[in-house]
Amino acid sequence: MKLNPRRGGRGANMRGVANRAAAAHLHYLERDGVTCEGEKGHAYSAIENEADGRAFLERGRGDRHQFRFIVAPEDAEEMADLRRFTRELMRQMEKDLDTRLDWIAVDHHNTGHPHTHVLVRGVTDDRKILNIAGDYIAHGVRHRASELVTLELGHQSEIDVARKLTSEVDAERLTRLDRMLIDEQRDKGVVDLRPGQGVSYPIRENRHLLISRAKRLARYGLAREMEPGRWVFADKAEATLRALGERNDIIKTIRQALADHGLGEQRGADQYLLHGDRSGEPIIGRVLDKGLAGDEMGERVYLIVDGVDGRVHHVEFAKPERLDDVRRGMIVEAKPIVAEPRAADRNIAIVAEGDGGVYRPGRHLDLIRDRFERQSKDPDAFVRFHVRRLEALRRGGHVERLDADNWRVPSDIAERGMRYDLSRGGDGLSVRILSTLDLEAQIGSDGATWLDRELTSPSRTPLTQAGFGRDVSTAQERRKQALVERGYLTRQTGGAFITPADLLSRLERAEVTRVGRAMAAERGLAFKETKTGNYVSGRLIGSTRLASGRFAMIDDGLGFSLVPWQSVLDKRLDQHITGIVRGSGIDWSFGRKRGLGL
Numbered sequence: 001m002k003l004n005p006r007r008g009g010r011g012a013n014m015r016g017v018a019n020r021a022a023a024a025h026l027h028y029l030e031r032d033g034v035t036c037e038g039e040k041g042h043a044y045s046a047i048e049n050e051a052d053g054r055a056f057l058e059r060g061r062g063d064r065h066q067f068r069f070i071v072a073p074e075d076a077e078e079m080a081d082l083r084r085f086t087r088e089l090m091r092q093m094e095k096d097l098d099t100r101l102d103w104i105a106v107d108h109h110n111t112g113h114p115h116t117h118v119l120v121r122g123v124t125d126d127r128k129i130l131n132i133a134g135d136y137i138a139h140g141v142r143h144r145a146s147e148l149v150t151l152e153l154g155h156q157s158e159i160d161v162a163r164k165l166t167s168e169v170d171a172e173r174l175t176r177l178d179r180m181l182i183d184e185q186r187d188k189g190v191v192d193l194r195p196g197q198g199v200s201y202p203i204r205e206n207r208h209l210l211i212s213r214a215k216r217l218a219r220y221g222l223a224r225e226m227e228p229g230r231w232v233f234a235d236k237a238e239a240t241l242r243a244l245g246e247r248n249d250i251i252k253t254i255r256q257a258l259a260d261h262g263l264g265e266q267r268g269a270d271q272y273l274l275h276g277d278r279s280g281e282p283i284i285g286r287v288l289d290k291g292l293a294g295d296e297m298g299e300r301v302y303l304i305v306d307g308v309d310g311r312v313h314h315v316e317f318a319k320p321e322r323l324d325d326v327r328r329g330m331i332v333e334a335k336p337i338v339a340e341p342r343a344a345d346r347n348i349a350i351v352a353e354g355d356g357g358v359y360r361p362g363r364h365l366d367l368i369r370d371r372f373e374r375q376s377k378d379p380d381a382f383v384r385f386h387v388r389r390l391e392a393l394r395r396g397g398h399v400e401r402l403d404a405d406n407w408r409v410p411s412d413i414a415e416r417g418m419r420y421d422l423s424r425g426g427d428g429l430s431v432r433i434l435s436t437l438d439l440e441a442q443i444g445s446d447g448a449t450w451l452d453r454e455l456t457s458p459s460r461t462p463l464t465q466a467g468f469g470r471d472v473s474t475a476q477e478r479r480k481q482a483l484v485e486r487g488y489l490t491r492q493t494g495g496a497f498i499t500p501a502d503l504l505s506r507l508e509r510a511e512v513t514r515v516g517r518a519m520a521a522e523r524g525l526a527f528k529e530t531k532t533g534n535y536v537s538g539r540l541i542g543s544t545r546l547a548s549g550r551f552a553m554i555d556d557g558l559g560f561s562l563v564p565w566q567s568v569l570d571k572r573l574d575q576h577i578t579g580i581v582r583g584s585g586i587d588w589s590f591g592r593k594r595g596l597g598l
Contacts, residue, residue: 019061024324025068026053028292028301029106029117043104046087051104056119059102064129065122069137071105072115073145082107085148086116092144097132100125162209169212173245174238177213180206181223185233194229246294250274250302250314257289257304258312267312267467275315279429282335283313284461285468286438287328303431305334310466315429323431331435331450336422341414344389352409359399359407361387389417396420436545439475443482447511447547448504451479456503508548512562515546519560526559530581536561537578540569 030041030053045051060066071086086105094101102121108114122130133140168175180202184191193203193211203210214231217223222237234240254272258264275283285307293300293316301323305313315334317323326332351367352359365383372379390407393399398416400408410416435442435450442449454460455476463469480497483489488506490498500506513529520527530536538556543565545551550565554577563586569577572590579586 019057022060022066023054023057025292026057026106026119029108031291041106041108043106044083045104046090049083053104056102056104056121060121060123063122067118067120067122067130067132067137069118069141070115071118071141071145072113073148082114082116086118088148089141089145090118092148093141096136096140096144097130099130101130165206165209169209170216172241172248174241175213177206177210178217178237178241181210181214181217181231181233182238185231190226191231191233192229193231247274253289253291253302254304254312254314261288261306263288263306267306271311271467273311273313275313279313279315279334279336282333283315284308284333284434285313285331287326287330287332288312290323290326290328303332303334305332306468308461308463308469308472310464310469312467317431318428325433326431327436329438330433331438333432333434334429335432337428337430341418342389342421344386345393345414345417348386348390348407348409349411349413352407352413353411357409357411358402359386359390359409360405362405393417393420396423435547437547439471442547443475443478445511445547446486446507446514448507448549449479449547451476452483452504452507455480456499511546511548512551515544516560516562519544523560525555528556528559528561530561530563532581534581535578536563536581536586537576539574539576540572541574543569 026043030043042049043051043053043056045056071089073082073085083105086107090101090103090105102123103118105116105118107116120130120132124130165177168177181191184200184203187200191203191210191214193207193214195207214223214225214233217233217237218225220240222234222240223231224234225231251269251272251274255264258267283305285305287303288306289302289304291302293302300316300318302314302316303323303326305315307313313334347364348359351364355363361383364386365379368382369379372382390399390401390409393413393416394401394407398410398420399413402408437445437449439451442451451472463473465473480489480491483503484491484497488500488503492498509529516527516529519525536554538554538560540552541555541560542553543550544553544562551562552565552569554561554563563579563581566585566588568588575590577588577590579588
């Protein structure tokens with residue numbers, strides 16, 4: 001991974017992004033639930049059983065790059081000590097590379113196959129840049145690891161090898177048998193599995209297993225028998241099998257997350273939804289798990305959400321910073337992002353507006369040809385791109401194709417294009433924390449909870465009476481009863497509830513007052529309550545999360561106030577700010593304090 005690209009206009013910014021990504025990666029490696037006992041993972045090094053990961057990253061802050069790889073011995077579950085094995089492997093790497101290495105590692109036992117994540121600084125022991133050939137990482141490290149496994153467990157007997165290969169015949173993933181077949185086809189153009197015909201040793205020795213595997217792949221449409229014993233395999237076979245293996249790994253992860261919450265028997269596989277990093281609809285539910293997605297080598301992060309729609313969702317995020325504050329047990333909403341209308345849609349609207357609401361590719365070409373040719377650009381390709389966009393919008397029912405060179409375009413095509421993109425997942429997913437408290441804690445809370453916001457909302461979240469949706473319905477009824485007992489709600493004779501318009505503000509005020517007074521007692525400061533119309537002025541010293549949401553702590557030198565957090569405060573920590581309380585929000589102004597009365 002590149003940490004400090006060569007100098008350039010964006011170098012400093014890119015360095016900051018890369019170093020934050022490296023820190024996030026280590027954070028997820030050391031997350032809860034990855035040890036044999038389900039505890040938090042701990043980094044270790046050549047000499048430390050509990051290495052300081054932050055210190056490792058700080059030492060490497062100026063490095064040009066960092067190496068990452070996973071050590072996953074085939075028989076890891078049979079090995080006595082994965083940590084000792086990794087240290088011996090790293091000592092062997094140091095001999096091969098002729099330098100001491102600064103490295104840390106984290107063992108993971110949270111999957112069906114124990115493995116170790118290794119991070120290596122990109123410097124030699126004499127402070128020079130460390131370069132490691134890709135072939136060495138891909139093959140040399142694997143060879144050294146294989147040698148160490150053999151030393152610890154002994155050579156595998158032919159029976160053991162055959163047993164393991166036999167288990168791969170029906171596997172729904174890329175296997176060693178598949179690699180033999182793909183390599184043979186790459187070399188020979190066809191895989192000849194007739195008796196005595198295979199030239200390579202692996203083909204001859206494993207012919208019967210390879211025939212069985214080829215027949216299995218034929219059921220997936222990935223192989224075809226041209227004539228008896230002669231096979232060809234689809235170009236997409238390797239990618240398809242990898243994707244199938246990843247899908248099965250995701251399903252295992254979902255099952256483990258459900259089991260950890262005691263829900264393994266309550267949620268069936270038919271309730272699982274795998275979204276990747278796109279979803280056409282918002283997903284609302286409880287976070288069951290959070291971790292690194294895919295092979296855990298990159299920065300992509302996944303969430304497993306037990307949804308109010310009765311389904312269990314696996315969603316991925318290419319930008320892990322969107323999930324920094326998300327924890328297991330929180331209730332969240334993940335929904336697609338579309339920041340603004342596409343430039344192509346705006347161009348189509350401009351061209352169509354000048355021609356009675358009809359877009360003509362020929363007219364568009366005439367409008368841009370001279371300018372594009374002066375800039376050495378391809379105007380035809382540019383227009384074809386817009387036509388492809390129109391075809392997509394036509395399939396979505398937003399435009400009408402009159403003939404090959406005429407398209408009827410509505411005046412609101414830019415807005416329609418945004419809605420179309422949203423329906424197809426948008427530009428990834430954003431996450432909003434609806435509650436840091438689980439349902440049980442919300443039922444007994446003295447604050448304005450997510451359950452209360454749903455109770456007072458004119459457009460409540462639809463709930464399916466299954467899974468977490470049913471749990472939320474039950475919790476809502478219990479919350480109503482708790483509010484009746486506290487005097488916030490009134491139950492009528494027929495069983496209906498009378499909900500006052502100021503319910504949320506009363507609950508929020510009660511919680512903020514309680515928490516503010518408790519914090520004042522701990523800190524020896526005065527707590528100042530705020531009301532609509534009040535001025536709030538002081539230094540932003542931090543924030544705290546309550547049932548009612550996130551609140552900013554404003555210190556004016558004599559005491560502090562707690563006011564609702566707003567996104568405009570995200571980069572204002574330790575700055576002097578001033579605002580006026582307006583209902584549930586505040587109108588902020590920012591600047592440096594210059595004295596009393598200013």
